[in-house]
Each structure stands twice: as structure tokens, then as C-alpha cells.
Amino acid sequence: MASSFQLEMSGIGKQFGGVPALHAVDFTVHGGQIHALLGANGAGKSTLMKILSGAYQPDSGRIAADGTELHITSPAAAKQHGIHCVYQEVDSALVPQLSVAENVMLDALSSGQGSMWVNYRSMDKQVKAILSRLDDSIDIHKKVYELSLAQKQIVLLARILSQDAKVIIFDEPTAPLSDSECEAFFRMMHSLKDAGVACIFITHRLPEVLEHSDMVTVMRDGRKVYTGRTQEITGDGIIGHMLGKTFEEEFPKKDTVIGDVLLQAEGVKRGHKVRGADLEVRRGEIVAVVGLVGAGKTELARILSGADQPDEGSIYLKGKKLSLKQPADAVSAGIVSIPEERRKEGIFIHESVDLNLSIPVLNQVSRLGFISRKKEKALSAKMIGALGVKAASGSQLVKFLSGGNQQKLAIGKWLDSGAEVFIFDEPTKGVDIGAKSDIFRIIGDLADAGKGILYFTCELAEGLGIGDRIAVMSGGTISKVFARGEATQAQLLYYASGGLEEDHEG
Amino acid sequence: MKDKLLNLAFRYGAVVVIIGVIAFFSFRLPYFFTYGNLTDILGSITIVTFVAIGVTLSLVVDGFDLSVGSTVSLTTVGAASLMIWYEQPLWVVIIVPLILGAIIGLVNAFLIVKLRIPDLLATLAVMYIVGGIHKTYAAGYTIYNHMEFPDGTKAPGEMSAAFLQLGQGKWFGIPISAVLLIIAVALVHIFLTRTKYGRQMYVTGGNEEAARLSGIKVKRVRTLAYVASGVFAAIGGIIYASRVGSGQIDAGSPLLMESVAAVFVGFSVFGAGKPNVIGTFIGSVLIGVLVNGLTMMNLQYFTHDIVKGIVLVLALAVTFYVLNRSRT
Secondary structure: OOOEEEEEEEEEEEEEEEEEEEEEEEEEOOOOOOOEEEEEOOOOOHHHHHHOOOOOOOOOOEEEEEOEEEOOOHHHHHHOOOEEEEEHHHHHHHHOOOOOHHHHHHHHHOOOOOOEEEOOOHHHHHHHHHHHHOOOOOOOEEOOOOOOOOHHHHHHHHHHHHHOOEEEEEEEOOOOOOOOOOOHHHHHHHHHHHHHOOEEEEEEOHHHHHOOOOEEEEEEEEEEEEEEEHHHHHHHHHHHHHOOOOOOOOOOOOOOOOOOOEEEEEEEEEEEOOEEEEEEEEEEOEEEEEEEOOOOHHHHHHHHHHOOOOOEEEEEOOOOEEEEOHHHHHHHHHHEEEOOOOHHHHHOOOOOOHHHHHHHHHOOOOEEOOOOOOOHHHHHHHHHHOOOOOOOOOOOOOHHHOOHHHHHHHHHHOOOOOOOHHHHHHHHOOHHHHHHHHHHHHHHHHHHOOOEEEEEEEHHHHHHHHHHEEEEEEEEEEEEEEEOOOOOOHHHHHHHHHOOOOOOOO | OHHHHHHHHHHHHHHHHHHHHHHHHHHOOOOOOOOOHHHHHHHHHHHHHHHHHHHHHHHOOOOOOOOOHHHHHHHHHHHHHHHHHOOOOHHHHHHHHHHHHHHHHHHHHHHHHOOOHHHHHHHHHHHHHHHHHHHHHHHOEEOOOOOOOOOOEEEOOOOOOOHHHHHHHHEEEHHHHHHHHHHHHHHHHHHHEHHHHHHHHHHHHHOOHHHEEEEEEEEHHHHHHHHHHHHHHHHHHHHHHHHHHHHOOOHHHHHHHHHHHHHHHHHHHHHOOOOOHHHHHHHHHHHHHHHHHHOOOOOHHHHHHHHHHHHHHHHHHHHHHHHHHOOO
């Protein structure tokens, strides 16, 4: 049943602190359609969807449903107009201690209207009726924390359906799901479509788009660059639109001597995110691990640096098997990490530059356990010079430094630790151009000194620019490895979007 | 302007209040500002300050130890019984309670670090257990020299003069225990600010995940903090037994909140904004001065808690108001 419902966004513009995120974007969805929304990271998909769901206010443009203009001033207003969003983090939207039935009816329970008494019998009946449209195998009296991730998604959907939903936005719904759960999910999405709901489907996985969507819209750099019927476009065509013509950044890449294997990971698995990854890095080599958001890069990086333990698989350093119970074990073996969440995990923002730089090498600046302020100052001054950190003095608090300088400290603290393997997770995120090239230079110098570098990034161009080898990660595995100069961005994107040569899991 | 005033209040507020309070009492009470009275004040705060040092250490690693009060009770009764019931030599009387304190710290650490029970809840439970153990062990009696048991027999031992020196002896009018306290404060201060272990404790408390990823063994650091907390409470308990010359049941219960108050007053001393042992000591002094002065002004005992509570609220208000402003 295709309904005539039509939601139209036209001329939507949005700026963040003077930086334009969206340029006059037009986007239209129809009831009874699955509309895939694609784009590389930072293309503006999420911003557009946040405007639609009321989280942001547009600077310009209008939103209309069946011709009448909507004023979506808050998420609650969006819900009143029947626009709902299923975020990737389903857990944040559900109350784990309550039952399935209570969660489905949460909006009704928390609204000011209706009786103050909860009628459990009629509630159960309503919830069963809704769930029968999705998946009736879920026991509605179970507590939500007992459910699997896929089941939680269903509960969240049921909650949306308990209200009058006209548009549902799915933000990368399949990223955390297993293959069979994905199939179930798509069955559900098709049944919603048949019920006349307009489904907006954000994903990075091209095969899913080609198989399940009716319409495709591609965004790039805050603009809509393509809209059309899915039958009329190929995967390569979509990739072409996603990349457009991008200018390559200059990377100061040195030629280094590549030596023996340093770090080697075999069949590393953990939960749904890392599903059997193999990877190796040699002396003097920079291995760029590229993949889209949600491919499992951060999770793999954390396992290799000892922050999380793998369920299966083994990690070798110079041929010796490691058992990493905590990051301290990795550090003492010579594997150090520069984590993605630098302000939360990489540095101590309420402390001084000196303290941040000396933390991993306290032994070197202390005698009999007593820290020598003189040695600490000297170390810090040396590092500040070598890294080009712009700080007033070593006693300045790190929270007053720019993101790029903070990142240099997160790297710099390891330089004197004698580490041999450096694991970088999105080191250029939130870093300005100048600091970026400094960071590339530091990484190049490390490789030149015979260190092994693992460089996890979702910026494909960066991976191509810096890597001696480029490993593409997708769906928790390394789907393809290219040598330097072998790959183009389009190829990387193809493999990163789930275009496999063969199924590695089989 | 307003910010500057606030920061000044934050930095020097506690110190100004202490000086003001001392000046006020000195002016009103002729005997307040005398050598004898000041050393008395110092003596009166030693036990609670030893306990407060332990609480400071648990707070440095972003934990909390509620079990220190009952640890004091257990070790007081333990030390007294070893001397009076079992006639043990001095070194046993001192070592065994210290070991008991360390064991309680290990239990806390096991519950918090290994089983991941929130620290307040874990140490609350341990507080009850230890409190119950010490009452069961003493069968509800205060342990005093040659005490008479219900069956008519008498305890064989009494507290030795050497042991009593610890809590009651004086050097040049200064209580020996206060001298020990000042040495302990100095050592812990050096430990926390000058050694790498102290540094590791502070960064673990400041940002545990960043500390972990920097290669610090955060579990071990936190465990040691709880063990140290138990040991310092045990020192408080030993001195308590020596001070009163007997093993009082439930001696430590009132010490818990008082030591916590001292630590939080210490947060605001010199604008530290974090647990620090010098601040803890000053916080303790402030409370000691207040109690001493109020007693001399003939205020009734039970009104003291009101004053202590107000001091704590003021210190907390200044600390957290300023800290939250500067963080956002």
C-alpha cells in the first residue's frame, strides 16, 4: 500500500559557528518508500536528519508535509508531526529496568494526559497488537536489559509505531547487528514501508542500499548531489557521487626502510564489532587502517593496545605471543596508543603540560620514586620543542591548549618511552591544518626511526596519503589490503562499503 | 570582578576563616591563646586527623572509604584486648591492628576494584561488617585493666606505661601523638606531591581511563589507596586505645563524619580543589579550634555538631561552586 503522504524539505541551510554545514538542501520522501541517504563522513547527512527530527533548527529553508508547512522546533514537536528517529544507540532511548510492554508505551506513560492509573491488561493488549506487526516472538513481560540488541531495536520501533508515525529515520541501524539480525531488520523495514511509512535509511553499506531501498539521495560537502531511483544507479555510480572531485592533500611521506614484522594480529574477535581481523605491521612501516564509521576500527585499536580483551584470536609482537590483560601490559611490551577520544582518554586536561608528558616515563624522571622537577621540566621542554607544541610554558594547563596541541601531547608523551608500535586512532580528528601536517611529520619521523605505525582513520584520502599499506576494514574484518599507490579512493570506498571479494567469515 | 572575588574566597577563604576564628576566641577567652591550650587542641585532633589522612588517600583515587570509623573501633578494641586479655608485648599490640587495617583495606579494594561495587556501597557494607565483628569480639564490653568477666574471673593484663605514652605522653608539652601526626602529614604530603606513586594516584583519580591507557596499573593503585586508608585508620585506633587507656566499643563511629568533614574543608584550602593532606590537616585544625573554643565558651556539647556541619557546608559550597564554574 503506497500512501500519498509526502514530506518535503526545501532549501535547508545550516551553519555552525560560521562554518556552513548544509547549503540549500532539498530532500523529499514519500510514504511507502525506503529512501537511502548516503554520503561520506561530514557530508551533512546527520545534520539534515537532526533538523528533520527537531534536534537542530535550520538557518533557512522550509519543511512541509503534504503541502502544509511544519514548524519543528523541538524533538517533541517532530514526534507530534509523526517524525521519529531510531538512533544507533538504542540503549539510550530505552529504560532497561522496565518491561518490553512498559517501554513500548513509554511515551503514553510519560505524557501528562490520560489516567494516572496504569491499566496493565489493556496496555498488554495494545503492545501485542503492535508487536505482531514486527516480531511477535518477543515476550512483552521480559525486562529490556535481557534482550539482544536487535530485539531492543524492535522494541524501539514498536514504541514509535504506538504513536502515529509517518516518517521514521534509521541512523545506521544495521551497524551493530549480525547478519541474521540484519535480515530480520530488513523484513521489518519492508513491512513498515508496506504500511505506508516513509523510511529514511542512513547507512554506509552499499549492498544494503542497492537491495532494499527505492530511492537514493547522495550528499557531499553539505550539498545534495544526487537523487534518483535505486534501479537507475549502480554501486560505482553512487561511489562516484559520494567522492566527487576531491583534491588530494599533500602528505610529507618519507621513504623508509621496511624491516621485520613487529606486531601481528590473527583472527581477533570481540563482540559484534570485531569479527576476526588479521593485521600486521613491520618496522618502519605505516599501515593505514581505513574504514567507515562503525566498521570496528576503534574497537580493534583498543584490543591491540590492551584496553579491551579479545574474545578470540591472538596478538604477536616480534613473533612472541602476547597476553594483554591491561594497557600497562601493552605499554611494557612496547605497544602504545593514541586514542580517538583524546580529551577523555589521551590526556589529563585539568593538569599541566609537564605532567601530561611525563606520565608514561615517570621512571626516567624520578630517582628512588622521587620525581625530579628539573628532569621533568627538561623532558617537557625537549618534547615541546620537538613537537612544535604552542604552549606558554610547561606549567600551562592542557585544557587551555588547542585540539591540535593537545593531540601533540597525547603523541609526545610516548616518544621517550621506548615504544616500538604506535597505534593512532583518528589522530587528526578536530585538528587544524597546521597541526595536522605537524602530526603527519611526527608520524613520518617515528616510522623513519624504525617504529611500526598503525593508523586508524575514516578519512580515505588520509589513509592513501600516509600508508605504506592500506588495509580496508568493514564489518569488523579487514576486507582488503592494498600496497601504496595501488588503490584509489573509489576502490577503498567500495571495499569499505561492504563490497567483498569473498566472504571472509565463511 | 565577581569571578576574582570568588577565586580569592576559594583560595584563601578557609585560611581566613581559621585565622578569624582563632582571633575571635583569643579576644573573647583569656586562656585560649596559651601554649597549653594550643597544644591541647593539637592533641585533640590527632586521632581524627590520622583517620582523615586515610580518607584523603581514598579520595585522591576518586574513591571513598566509609569503613574507617569501624576500623578505628575494631583496632582500638583489638589493641586493648591484646594487651589486657592476652598480655602481648608492645610490638604485637601495634603490628596486629595495623595488619587488621590493611586487611580491611584489601577487602574494600576487592569489592570495589574486582567486583566493581560502587565504593560508597562497598565500604558501607564493610563498615557494618567490621562494626559487628568488633562488638561481637568484645562481647559488648569495654576492655579495661583487669576487667571482670561475667563468670567472675579477672583479665590478667593491664596497659603498659610504654603503650600509654603513645597517646598520653608529651614532649615539652606537645603530645607525642601530635608529633607523630605532623611527621605523618609531612611524609604523606611529600609522597603525594613529590613521588611518582603520588602522581599516579592523582591521575588515576583525575581520569581513570586516561591513566589506564597511559600504562598505569590503576587497579593496583586503587587497591593500595584503600589499604593505606585502612592502615591510617588503624593507627588512629591504636592511639585511641592508648589515649583513653581502654578499649571502648564503637569508639570510631563519630570519627567517620568528622574526618570526612576535615578532608572536604581541606579541598578549599589554598584553592587546591582536590584532596590534599595539608588541607586535610588544616581542616582538622579548624574543627579542633572550633570545638575547643566553643567548649570554653560553655556552649553545650551537642551544639558543636551544628557548628561543624555549618563549617562543612560553607567549605563545600565554596569548593564546588568555584570548581563547577571553572569547569564549564
